[in-house]
Amino acid sequence: MAAHHELMGGKLHVYKRENSSYWQCSTFLGGKNHRVSTKEESLAQAKDFAEDWYLELKGKFKRGEVKAGKTFKFAAAKFIDEFEVITQGQRSPIYVAHHRRRLENYLIPFFGGKALAEITAGLAQDYRMHRMKNGWRGQPPARSTLHQEIVCLRQVLKYGQRHGWIESVPNLTPPYKTSGKITHRAWFSHEEYKRFYQATRERAKNPLKARWRTASENLHDYVLFMVNTGLRPDEALRLEYRDVAVVVDDATDDTILEIEVRGKRGIGYCKSMPGAVHPFQRLKERNNGKPTDRLFPKFQKQLFNAILNELDMKQDRDGNQRTAYSLRHTYICFRLMEGADIYQIAKNCRTSVEMIEKYYASHIKNTLDAAAINVRKEKPKSRQPAKTNKRKQAEKPGRRPPPI
The missing domain is CATH 1.10.443.10 (Intergrase catalytic core)
Incomplete structure (x- = not known):
C-alpha cells in the first residue's frame, strides 16, 4: 500500500505512488484539487517542499493571483450535455458533434485546468496565437475555423455565467480586426x-x-x-x-x-x-x-x-x-x-x-445605378457686372438729374 502522510491539520497530503520513488503532495483550495510532485525521495525534504508549496499557493489565492471556482473542463462537460439536449431538433447533430470535437481537441487541452474567472480577453488572444503556431501539418487554421472555436468558448463561458460561476463574460473580440475582404460564392455567369x-x-x-x-x-x-x-x-x-x-x-x-x-x-x-x-x-x-x-x-x-x-x-x-x-x-x-x-x-x-x-x-x-452615380452638378452661369448709364438713370421718373 502506498505511503501517505497528512500535514497542516489534514489540509495538506504527502504521499508516494506505487512504482515511483518521488513523493507527491496535494491540497484542496478554491474548489478544486491541486497536485504537484516534490521531486524528492527523502520524506523529510518532501514535507518541507510540500509546506512551502502549500503556503505559497494559499498566498496566491489571498492576493487574487489564482482564481477560485469551477474549471473550464468541468463547465465544458456540463455545457455540451445541455447543448445536445436543449438543441435537439433545432440544431443539426453534425453541428453539435463539431462543438464536442472543438472542445475535446483544442479548447479543453488549453483552458481545461483554468478556473472560469481566469479566462480573460488576453488569455483568449494567447489561445489564438497558440492555434496559429500549432496548426495541423504546420498550416494555421482558417479564419472561420478559429472563429467557430471562439464561439464555442464564449458559449461555455455564458453557461458558467448563467449558473453564477462567473459574473460576466469577457470581451472575446479579436484585436487588430480589419474589415473582411469582400468575397463572393462560386456561381456561373x-x-x-x-x-x-x-x-x-x-x-x-x-x-x-x-x-x-x-x-x-x-x-x-x-x-x-x-x-x-x-x-x-x-x-x-x-x-x-x-x-x-x-x-x-x-x-x-x-x-x-x-x-x-x-x-x-x-x-x-x-x-x-x-x-x-x-x-x-x-x-x-x-x-x-x-x-x-x-x-x-x-x-x-x-x-x-x-x-x-x-x-x-x-x-x-x-x-x-x-x-x-x-x-x-x-x-x-x-x-x-x-x-x-x-x-x-x-x-x-x-x-x-x-x-x-x-x-x-x-x-x-x-x-449599381450609373444614373445615380454619374451625377454632374450644373455650373452656375458667369454673371457680368452691369454697366451703369448715367443718362438713362437721369431719365427715370422720380430721380433728379445729375448736375451738369
Whole structure:
C-alpha cells in the first residue's frame, strides 16, 4: 500500500505512488484539487517542499493571483450535455458533434485546468496565437475555423455565467480586426452556365455507357431545375412530387412551379422561373413519379464534377470550388442582374437580405445605378457686372438729374 502522510491539520497530503520513488503532495483550495510532485525521495525534504508549496499557493489565492471556482473542463462537460439536449431538433447533430470535437481537441487541452474567472480577453488572444503556431501539418487554421472555436468558448463561458460561476463574460473580440475582404460564392455567369447545361444535355443524349443514360438525364434536369428555383441542395434532395404544383401565375400569366420546401429553415415556399416546369415534367414522366417519391433520390456528384472538370470550370477565376450550391448562387445572381427586388429574392430563397447583400449583390454590376452615380452638378452661369448709364438713370421718373 502506498505511503501517505497528512500535514497542516489534514489540509495538506504527502504521499508516494506505487512504482515511483518521488513523493507527491496535494491540497484542496478554491474548489478544486491541486497536485504537484516534490521531486524528492527523502520524506523529510518532501514535507518541507510540500509546506512551502502549500503556503505559497494559499498566498496566491489571498492576493487574487489564482482564481477560485469551477474549471473550464468541468463547465465544458456540463455545457455540451445541455447543448445536445436543449438543441435537439433545432440544431443539426453534425453541428453539435463539431462543438464536442472543438472542445475535446483544442479548447479543453488549453483552458481545461483554468478556473472560469481566469479566462480573460488576453488569455483568449494567447489561445489564438497558440492555434496559429500549432496548426495541423504546420498550416494555421482558417479564419472561420478559429472563429467557430471562439464561439464555442464564449458559449461555455455564458453557461458558467448563467449558473453564477462567473459574473460576466469577457470581451472575446479579436484585436487588430480589419474589415473582411469582400468575397463572393462560386456561381456561373451567363456564358459559363450556357456551356455547362449544353454539356449536361449532350451527356444526357450520348452517355458514356448505356446504363448511365437515366443518371445523365436526371443530372441535366437537376441543373435546369436548380438554376430556375434557387433551392438549396439539401432542400432539393428532400423534395417529393407532392410538394410541387404546376400553376399559372396570376401576376405574370406564366406557367411556373409552386414548391413547398422543407430544409434547414423549416417549411417554406418557393415560386420558380418558367424554365423549371419542363425539367420537372420530364422527371415525373421518366421516373414514373408517385406523390411520395423523391424528385432527386440521389445527386450525381461524380458526374457533376466530371463534366465541370472536362470544361475546366470546377473553379472560378478566384479559386472558389463550384459545387451543387453554385446553382443556387447562380439563380440569385441572375435574378439580381435582371433587376428583381432583393427583398422578394430573399423571401423566395428563404434567406435574409443581409446575406444576399454580403455574398451576392456586392459583385453584381447591375446593382449599381450609373444614373445615380454619374451625377454632374450644373455650373452656375458667369454673371457680368452691369454697366451703369448715367443718362438713362437721369431719365427715370422720380430721380433728379445729375448736375451738369
